[in-house]
Structure formats: C-alpha cells, structure tokens
Amino acid sequence: MKPMNTEKKRILVVDDEASITRLLKLNLEQTDDYVVRGENDAKAAVAAAEEFEPDLILLDVMMPDVDGGELASRFQANPKLSTVPIVFLTAAATKGEVYMRGGKVGGLPFLAKPVEISEVVACLKQQLGS
Amino acid sequence: MNTEVIAKSRKQADGATLESEQRYKRLLDSVTDYVYAVMVEDGRAVATVHGPGCEAVTGYTSDEFGTDQTLWYRMIREEDRREVLEQAERILRGEEPPPLEHRIVHKNGTERWIRNTTVPRKDAQGRLVAYDGLVYDITDRKQAEERLTRAHAELQANEEALKRTLEELKRANQQLKETQLELIQAARLESVGALAAGVAHEVKNPLQTILMGLDYLVPNCPSDNENIATVLTDMREAVTRANAIIRGLLQLSAQTDFEVKAEDLNASVRRALRLVNAQVIASKVTVVRKLDPHLPRVAVDRGKIEQVFINLLINALQAMSPGGVLTITTRTARVGENVAVGETASRHFNQGDRVVIAQVQDTGTGITPANLPKVFDPFFTTKAAGLGTGLGLSVVKKIVDLHGGAIDIQNAAPGGVVVTLVLKAGPEETLSSPKEVGYK
Numbered sequence: 397m398k399p400m401n402t403e404k405k406r407i408l409v410v411d412d413e414a415s416i417t418r419l420l421k422l423n424l425e426q427t428d429d430y431v432v433r434g435e436n437d438a439k440a441a442v443a444a445a446e447e448f449e450p451d452l453i454l455l456d457v458m459m460p461d462v463d464g465g466e467l468a469s470r471f472q473a474n475p476k477l478s479t480v481p482i483v484f485l486t487a488a489a490t491k492g493e494v495y496m497r498g499g500k501v502g503g504l505p506f507l508a509k510p511v512e513i514s515e516v517v518a519c520l521k522q523q524l525g526s
Numbered sequence: 527m528n529t530e531v532i533a534k535s536r537k538q539a540d541g542a543t544l545e546s547e548q549r550y551k552r553l554l555d556s557v558t559d560y561v562y563a564v565m566v567e568d569g570r571a572v573a574t575v576h577g578p579g580c581e582a583v584t585g586y587t588s589d590e591f592g593t594d595q596t597l598w599y600r601m602i603r604e605e606d607r608r609e610v611l612e613q614a615e616r617i618l619r620g621e622e623p624p625p626l627e628h629r630i631v632h633k634n635g636t637e638r639w640i641r642n643t644t645v646p647r648k649d650a651q652g653r654l655v656a657y658d659g660l661v662y663d664i665t666d667r668k669q670a671e672e673r674l675t676r677a678h679a680e681l682q683a684n685e686e687a688l689k690r691t692l693e694e695l696k697r698a699n700q701q702l703k704e705t706q707l708e709l710i711q712a713a714r715l716e717s718v719g720a721l722a723a724g725v726a727h728e729v730k731n732p733l734q735t736i737l738m739g740l741d742y743l744v745p746n747c748p749s750d751n752e753n754i755a756t757v758l759t760d761m762r763e764a765v766t767r768a769n770a771i772i773r774g775l776l777q778l779s780a781q782t783d784f785e786v787k788a789e790d791l792n793a794s795v796r797r798a799l800r801l802v803n804a805q806v807i808a809s810k811v812t813v814v815r816k817l818d819p820h821l822p823r824v825a826v827d828r829g830k831i832e833q834v835f836i837n838l839l840i841n842a843l844q845a846m847s848p849g850g851v852l853t854i855t856t857r858t859a860r861v862g863e864n865v866a867v868g869e870t871a872s873r874h875f876n877q878g879d880r881v882v883i884a885q886v887q888d889t890g891t892g893i894t895p896a897n898l899p900k901v902f903d904p905f906f907t908t909k910a911a912g913l914g915t916g917l918g919l920s921v922v923k924k925i926v927d928l929h930g931g932a933i934d935i936q937n938a939a940p941g942g943v944v945v946t947l948v949l950k951a952g953p954e955e956t957l958s959s960p961k962e963v964g965y966k
Binding site: 413415416419420422423426458487509510511512513514 | 735736
C-alpha cells in the first residue's frame with residue numbers, strides 16, 4: 397500500500413554502484429521533495445519496485461546482470477509499474493549525444509554520467525510535472 | 527699574222543686540246559675512285575664523262591652513262607634531286623659550292639649515300655669550260671651515323687624516361703611517407719580511442735560518485751571555512767576536466783554513433799557560433815562571417831561536424847588577445863580548377879571533384895613550425911594547464927577522417943592560424959530540400 401505522505405515523490409534508483417544510489421538518496425532527500433530507495437541488484441529491482449511503488453525510476457544502463465534497457469522492458473510489462481516514468485542514467489553516452497538525441501534513448505529520457513544533482517532534479521521535475 | 531701562220535697556230539692549238547683531253551681521259555680511266563667530268567659551253571652543261579670507278583659505286587658502267595645522258599639524274603633519289611641540281615647550277619654560275627652528300631639508287635635497287643665534291647675547270651681567260659666531280663660511297667659512314675643518331679635518340683629517350691621514373695618514384699616515396707605518417711597517426715588515434723571506450727564507463731561512475739559527493743558536501747560544510755569551499759570548488763573543476771578528457775577520448779573512438787545526412791554546413795557554423803557565444807563575448811574578439819549563401823549540402827553527421835567547428839572556434843578564441851578577429855568562411859570549389867586543396871587533401875579527392883571548403887582563421891600568435899606536425903597528436907597542447915585537454919584537434923581530425931574529408935592547418939600570412947576543412951559536396955540540390963543520403 398502506498399504511504400500516506402504523497403507530497404514527497406517516490407524515486408527508485410537502480411544502479412549496481414552502491415555509492416551512486418547512496419549519494420543520489422542523500423542529495424535528493426536533502427531537498428525534502430523526494431523519498432528515495434536505492435537498489436543495487438537489477439534482478440531484484442522489479443520486486444523492489446512493486447513493493448516501493450515509485451513515482452519515477454532512475455535506471456542505470458550498464459549493469460552486470462541485466463542491462464537497463466532490458467529492465468525498463470520488464471517494468472513496462474508489469475501492470476503495476478507500466479505507467480511509472482523511467483529516466484536512464486548512463487555512462488555509455490556523452491552529453492553531446494544526449495543533446496543530439498533530444499535527451500532520449502529508446503523513447504525514454506536519459507542523463508549522461510557524470511551529472512550534477514541540479515540537472516537530476518530539473519529532469520525529475522520535468523518528468524513528474526512538479 | 528698571215529693566214530698560213532694562223533691556220534698553223536690553230537692546228538697546233540687543236541692538237542694541244544685534243545692531247546689534253548686524251549691525257550685527261552687516260553687519267554680518268556686510271557683512277558679507281560668514281561670521278562666524272564661535265565663539259566661546259568656558254569655556261570651550259572653539254573656532256574658528261576664518267577670514269578670506270580662509277581660502276582663500283584652506282585652499278586652502272588661508264589658506257590651506260592655515256593649512252594644514256596640523263597641516267598645520272600634519274601639515279602638520284604627523287605627527294606635529293608633539287609639539291610643536286612642547285613649544286614650544279616651554282617658551279618655553272620661560277621661559284622664553288624661545298625661538297626654535297628645525297629642518296630642514289632644503285633643499279634641493284636639498293637639505296638646508297640654518296641659524297642659529291644666538285645671542282646671547276648677554267649680556261650686562260652677564267653671562263654668555265656668544265657667541272658670535275660669526285661664521288662665517294664659514304665653509305666657505311668651514313669649508316670653508322672644513323673645508327674649513332676638512333677642510339678643517341680634512344681639513349682636520350684631512355685634518359686628522359688629514367689628521369690620521369692625517378693620523379694614518379696620520388697613522388698610515390700613522398701606520398702608513401704605521408705600516408706605512413708597518416709596511418710601512424712590514425713593508428714595512434716584508434717588505439718587511444720579503443721582504450722578510452724574501454725575505460726570510459728569505469729571512470730565515469732567514480733566521477734559520478736565524486737560529483738554527487740560534492741553536491742552533498744557543499745550545502746553541508748561550514749560556510750565560514752573558506753578553505754573547505756575552495757577545496758570543494760577545485761575538486762568540482764577537476765571532475766569537469768577529467769570528464770572533458772573522457773568525452774574527448776570517446777569521440778576519438780569509433781564507439782559513438784555516426785549518422786550522415788545532407789546538411790547545410792552554414793547552419794552548422796551558425797549553431798557552433800551560438801554555442802561558443804559566451805566565450806566570444808568574454809574574449810572580446812570580432813567575428814566575421816563570410817558564408818556562401820549558395821553552398822551545396824554536404825553529407826555529414828550534424829553533431830560531429832558541429833563538434834569540429836566548436837573545437838576550432840574555441841582554439842581560435844583561446845589563441846587571440848582582446849581585439850582579435852575571428853573569420854569563418856565557407857565556399858564551393860572544384861579541385862584543381864579554382865582550388866588547390868594542398869598536398870595532403872589532394873589525396874582524398876579527384877581532380878574536378880566539387881568540394882565545400884570551410885576556413886576558420888584567427889589573428890593570434892600562430893603555431894611554431896616545430897609544433898605544426900604535432901597538432902593532431904592526442905594530448906598535444908600548448909595551452910596553459912586546465913585550459914585544454916590536448917584532444918580537441920585529434921577529435922577534429924578523427925571526425926574529418928570519418929567523413930572522408932581533409933583538414934589542413936597553416937600559419938596565416940598576416941599572422942595567426944588558418945584551418946581549412948575540405949568536404950566533398952553533396953549532389954546538386956537546393957538548400958531548401960534536405961534529403962537523407964547517408965546511413966546510420
């Protein structure tokens with residue numbers, strides 16, 4: 397069941413690097429606008445998402461077990477998660493490529509690592525319409 | 527003097543003449559060389575006597591010449607007859623022409639060369655009464671001369687062919703050297719690019735951690751400690767620099783997408799100028815655009831070609847002091863007709879190819895001759911630490927190579943640097959009808 401505090405947006409961050417999920421959580425929650433759950437195990441991410449019921453998923457692309465593209469398909473195929481917006485966070489592309497592709501890959505928005513938290517927040521606000 | 531005395535004198539004179547002619551005939555007969563005599567009366571040749579030596583040279587006997595008075599003329603090769611007649615006419619006019627070498631046709635049908643030397647014979651009053659001719663067969667000498675001339679001509683032709691071959695070899699050697707240098711440079715770029723692609727992901731994640739760590743620390747550190755603020759700023763700049771290097775290295779690799787479409791190069795120049803506008807204002811330089819409005823479209827990857835212009839513009843801006851002038855020119859040309867694309871570029875295009883040329887020129891200090899060959903090397907930079915990664919021009923070269931174009935960097939005559947970019951023009955079409963010509 398979704399928690400009562402609906403003012404804060406719920407963000408699920410899936411990245412195999414624990415330092416990145418931890419720092420995203422610290423930075424985003426510091427703004428008081430977000431509740432963040434970090435998940436470093438891509439295979440467990442769908443179950444974690446079902447339980448957490450995120451408003452948006454921040455998803456790393458290159459992960460050892462399941463890549464971000466595949467994981468995005470699994471989220472979209474899940475009736476409970478199919479409407480949750482996904483933003484890719486990737487080290488595989490440059491900012492120039494993000495600009496040239498209109499900020500999207502496979503129809504989904506993406507941010508190129510390394511990215512400053514202000515850019516992440518701007519992207520979240522745009523996607524969540526907040 | 528009475529009549530009897532006159533008659534006696536004449537008889538004596540005729541006797542003397544007859545005796546002289548007979549003595550001459552005996553002399554003529556005894557000479558083994560080809561000797562002939564032409565009798566002259568009132569400036570006209572009236573008879574010709576050929577000595578027995580004529581047979582060895584012409585195949586015809588004295589008697590045959592005696593019975594056929596025009597045989598000597600018919601025997602001369604048709605092409606040489608005019609010269610022989612001119613020689614005879616000069617003798618009859620009282621001149622002493624030099625020996626004449628000409629061809630005759632031997633009785634057996636073969637061609638022979640002879641040397642004909644004439645000597646006038648005059649009477650006591652100096653009147654020409656005859657002229658003697660001495661003929662040598664010089665066929666062997668002539669043939670030897672001809673062989674020599676042919677051999678000489680062949681030698682000369684061979685020498686010229688050798689010179690040409692040598693020149694071609696020199697050119698080929700020069701091209702080989704340049705190609706080798708290009709290959710070395712390409713291989714160097716390729717290996718750097720491949721390495722970069724491999725490590726980029728691994729480096730970007732730690733950079734992400736540092737950057738977000740800084741994002742977290744900045745608002746949480748004591749604001750009254752200036753040193754901490756400075757350290758955090760330095761760290762953020764270091765991350766930015768490291769990321770710029772990774773980005774440059776990735777651009778050197780073939781790992782990024784390459785999407786070619788027919789594009790307007792002028793539009794790319796304008797977009798690049800907009801993106802560096804802040805630096806233009808900060809540099810206090812004047813930008814002069816000389817963009818050809820009738821420029822044909824060029825098959826390029828828009829993002830990559832804009833990257834080329836951005837890198838070139840930033841280099842130019844950083845090279846100039848306030849007050850400098852940055853000139854960007856675009857134009858169309860045909861290789862070989864109204865443009866010399868330079869030694870390197872000429873290998874990328876054929877004569878008559880329609881090309882688009884873009885030039886970025888600054889009024890900075892230029893590049894030292896020692897540094898010019900190194901400008902495309904990865905990590906080569908003359909900029910102050912932190913101002914450049916040394917990858918800008920390597921990336922430019924890589925992108926131009928990907929497009930099959932050519933790039934040349936030279937010091938400009940008035941000072942500064944001029945970078946010339948040559949790309950093959952797309953098909954003849956107007957700028958208002960973009961069309962995809964490439965592939966992804």
